[in-house]
Amino acid sequence: MSAAPSALERLAAHGADGFPHLLAARARTDVELDRLRTRFAAVERDPDVAVVLFGSWGRRELTEHSDDDWLLLVDGPGRGEALRPDVEAVRALLGAGARKPGTQGAFGTVSASRDLVEHIGLEEDDNRNLTQRMLLMLESVAVVGADVHRACWEQVLDRYLAEGRSDHRPPRFFLNDVMRYWRTIAVDFAGKHRDDERKWGIRNAKLRTSRKMLFAGGLVPILRCHALRGADVRPFLAAQLALPATDRVADAFLSADQLDAGVRCLGAYDRWIGILGDVAMREELAGLDRASAPESATFVEVRRLAAEFQNGLLALLFETSLAPAVREYAIF
Amino acid sequence: MMPVSALTDHRPLLGHHPVGASTGFLVEDRGDWPRLAARAAALSPFTAELAALSETELPGLASYLAHDASLPFRYVSVHAPSKDLRMSESKLVDTLARLPTIVDAIVVHPDVIDDVTEYRKLGARLVLENMDSRKGGGRTADELVPYFAALPAAGLCLDVAHARDVDPTLAGAHDLLDRYAVRLRHLHVSSLDADGHHVPLTDADEAAFGPVLRRCRDVPWILEAPLAP
Structure with a gap:
């Protein structure tokens, strides 16, 4: 019997193009993990x-x-x-x-x-x-x-x-730590490049995309707890966080019935993964500093994709039933 | 469709960010780009469309963007000329391609395109707008197929009023979203008068557009007419 389709696969079915780079990367990860486990068995x-x-x-x-x-x-x-x-x-x-x-x-x-x-x-x-x-x-x-x-x-x-598991309250301690970590990543990026511009392009691109996916993959399930009874919070978070971040985000779009925005959001992220897997483009990004980045067609495209990715996340957070929880818990 | 709230589902404009202005309807300041940008920013400092609808307006806009502009917007669209076209297509596209990188999108009407290959120079900044029923092409998802086939990096600007003009049931608008979901960059939002001119969005149209607008919560909405008083 084949496994049930993942949230990412179910969202992909709503778009004309699917998420080919993400699904290929998943398959690659599974193959390489199996290979590693075989080597570590000894x-x-x-x-x-x-x-x-x-x-x-x-x-x-x-x-x-x-x-x-x-x-x-x-x-x-x-x-x-x-x-x-x-x-x-x-x-x-x-x-x-x-x-x-x-x-x-x-x-x-x-x-x-x-x-x-x-x-x-x-x-x-x-x-x-x-x-x-x-x-x-x-x-x-x-x-x-x-x-x-x-x-x-x-x-x-x-x-x-x-620290507390009340009905209809996202776990604040966890939420604050996830938000603190995202801000730490962003501040540390600036700290790293105060005097050293090497790898600025690839690190900036990752901050806009992969690091943001990491953050969203924690933030979104925690905020979704506002819809739950206290007793349901742990099983929900345990199930969600066992999934890859892209599944957590895709599941939130599916749950909010925001299929188009989800397809565009994950579609933009999918194209970023395609760029990351392209040797020439990755090397181009790695060689960019802050001054040269705006002249790079690859960097400009990553910036555009990152904006699409972020706009989708913002729509999920601010224009669905998650919006009241974002306002109530995500700022203060 | 899961409701977001009773209020914003009834009045989608109230719940969306960002809603910005096209300078195309600010006719009294036409050509005064600093003033036009400031007026657009008064509606939204996050997004705007700087409209050089006549070719005579393009050099002034290009010069403003290259030398003078300090814009607050996070998403800047330029509407390429669709009237008074006199320069060669190649020169027009070259002028558009040289717009600075603060310009995220360059909206082009498919019906003014003669040599589609010229527009590849615009790359992913090129955004094609669906046309109204008065035009001879580029009106439906099917009619846009050859353009997107020749311009694979191009995006879509969904003009909701145009789509309704072509198909009052809005099934055509949904077809555009179904077929070109990942190409969608922004919307044009307004009502149309009997002559096909953009006029302030009526309450009835806002309600009618609701199901389409709810599919586009992640992209900027550009008003092509002032808000109704």
Whole structure:
């Protein structure tokens, strides 16, 4: 029996062109994950350790040139003794060459679930901890140790929801942390490029698209909780956040019966994924600085697609039944 | 269709962002581009259509955009000339192609296109508008097929009043949205008088247009006539 169509596939059926790049990237992600799992099957693993991938792997948007942003995730407190697999063993299989993990040391290392759960806010919740926690919740997938990954994920979700789960109230603690992370990404982009214009073009393009999808993929399901009884919030969020971000956004458009706007929004994002998978276009974007970007036809097209993508999200947030929740909870 | 609210479903203009102005109806300031832009910004600082409907207006607009413009808009459309066309098509398209990158869309009437290949120079900024019943082509989804086949990057400006003029049931407007959903960039919104001129949107037309407008909540709506008093 074939699997039920995903929300993205159901939305694609309403457009003349579908979402060919996104669906191809999903298929590629599945194939590459299977390949990795086969390779890791020969690697010894402690029962409390998972190898987790983030970013385009978690969004199921893998292209030929995606980074391998990986983490060795340990359930519970950090351990002093050696882990199996250790960092070197993972490095032998992931992140070679240009696929090296990025994001300023947040990946390619070890993290303990206790830090992610207990250090939410205040000084110990540094940029690295915030990044690891948010990407764990919003765009992560286990290569091996799916049970460990799921357990850590549920601990963080329950920590967010422990602050209160009232009827018809989005979980504010979680909402604030998701919004804080998006603003952090945007502020850090400016910080990174204050004195160094290298890679400005590709990073700016990703901020307008992939990073915004990451944010919307958290924001939208949380705001949708305003329609739920308190007891239904956890199962709803657990089901939604287990899906790729594009499915969460597509599901919201389907639920709001905004099919045309959804087709245009995800259609624009689909064409962005097509550009990201094109070697020449990706290299062109990577070579642009702030001054040269407006002269690049590729960058101008990405900017146009990003505006279409954002306009769709804004219509979803402000011109559907979500609008009162956005006004009530998303600003203050 | 799931209602957004009783108020905005009844009066779609009230609930939409952004609704902007075409300068085409600001006839008393024609040619004074700083003044026209300021008046458009008074309706919405987010979107506007700068309309050079006569070819004689285009050089002034191009010069204004190249040298003087400090515009607040996030989405700027330029309506290309459809009247008093005297320069060669190649020169006209070259002039449009040189408009600065703050211009997001260049609206062209299909019925003025002679050599469709010339318009490829406009790339994704080219936006084709569906025509009213007085024109000989470009009125329906079927009639736009050859244009979009030759201009794969082009977008669509859905003129809702034109679509209703061609098909009062608005099935033609829905067909345009069904066939060209991902090409849609913005709307033209107004009513038409008996001579086919754009006039303020009537309450009856706003209600009649509702199902079409609700399919277009994610794109700018450009008013081609002032709001009714």
